[in-house]
Amino acid sequence: MQTTFEIVTRGAGLYEFTRDVAAWVTGTGLLTLMIRHTSASLLIQGNADPGVQTDLMAYFQRLVPPSDHPSMAYLTHTQEGPDDMPAHIKAALLPVSLQIPVQDGRMRLGTWQGIYLFEHRKAPHIRQVAAHLSQG
């Protein structure tokens, strides 16, 4: 059982889509989500305090500064703008895919776990997430 989720992004940030996934899963088995891009990531993170998402954004902006920042002068892949290569680096550091056991139609996420798409580019994008659900 496979599908594709499309997530519309309006610049860098975390976009929760837990409800879309929850509405799709069924039965008992294993859910896999895989992002089909190299400049955005998937993430399971805390969905109680929005400050967690703000702080994650801020941390990764500092860990991987734009390529026009003096500390990043060694980067060569800069043609598509200062947020391009840092987006690839963040996409290497953060998950490309997520796996979540499913039981009786419900994902076995913890109480505070939500599913996010982490957009690393400034420009708006339509992002595709391939989904696979095995039964058993």
Added chain:
Amino acid sequence: MQTTFEIVTRGAGLYEFTRDVAAWVTGTGLLTLMIRHTSASLLIQGNADPGVQTDLMAYFQRLVPPSDHPSMAYLTHTQEGPDDMPAHIKAALLPVSLQIPVQDGRMRLGTWQGIYLFEHRKAPHIRQVAAHLSQG
């Protein structure tokens, strides 16, 4: 086939539970482990020299300092203590889930690979790891 492993932690550090998982897997298929928390991680790492674990701890403490460290003054999610938001950041950087092929009742881990829970919080916790084993 699903179960839940519970790992009791006594502060930040790596806790190996390879043997518990090895005792549970059977047949031939795919094992998935997923941690049901956003302030601890799963990790496959070297289990020969304990220095590897000490050094991993030390590195991640420096990469993500406590929120009362001057370099982290921009963080906002600080109500639950200086180790709270750094724990979320480490949980974003390190695996939420692990997948290991299983053959004839044995995980196909390399000689030096062990399965760890990486606790990021200072206080003791009981951590739940959801496990799924598909056959075939």
Added chain:
Amino acid sequence: MQTTFEIVTRGAGLYEFTRDVAAWVTGTGLLTLMIRHTSASLLIQGNADPGVQTDLMAYFQRLVPPSDHPSMAYLTHTQEGPDDMPAHIKAALLPVSLQIPVQDGRMRLGTWQGIYLFEHRKAPHIRQVAAHLSQG
């Protein structure tokens, strides 16, 4: 359905093996790749501009300097050379396993996504990647 891919490395760097995997997958299901080592990683990354790979290498060399660099003086696991413990740290930061949905014999990768082995050691190695393909 399981197999093992062997990738020969000639020092630190990214080695693409997308074609080997594409030639092996068949039917519709879920592909899992898992590296059987703790000093090399798997990675899905952009395969259009080779500059992306050069820059990823350069970034991770700076994020995790060799253990004889003054900033890494706290490391203890240094017996096997200055690139040993940094290799373990990079192997913790980057994926041990990859999951890719497969449909009608083709991996559902995005247009620019390639599958890489990321070698973190200087010396040549033969690296094993365990592969599992479930149908359905």
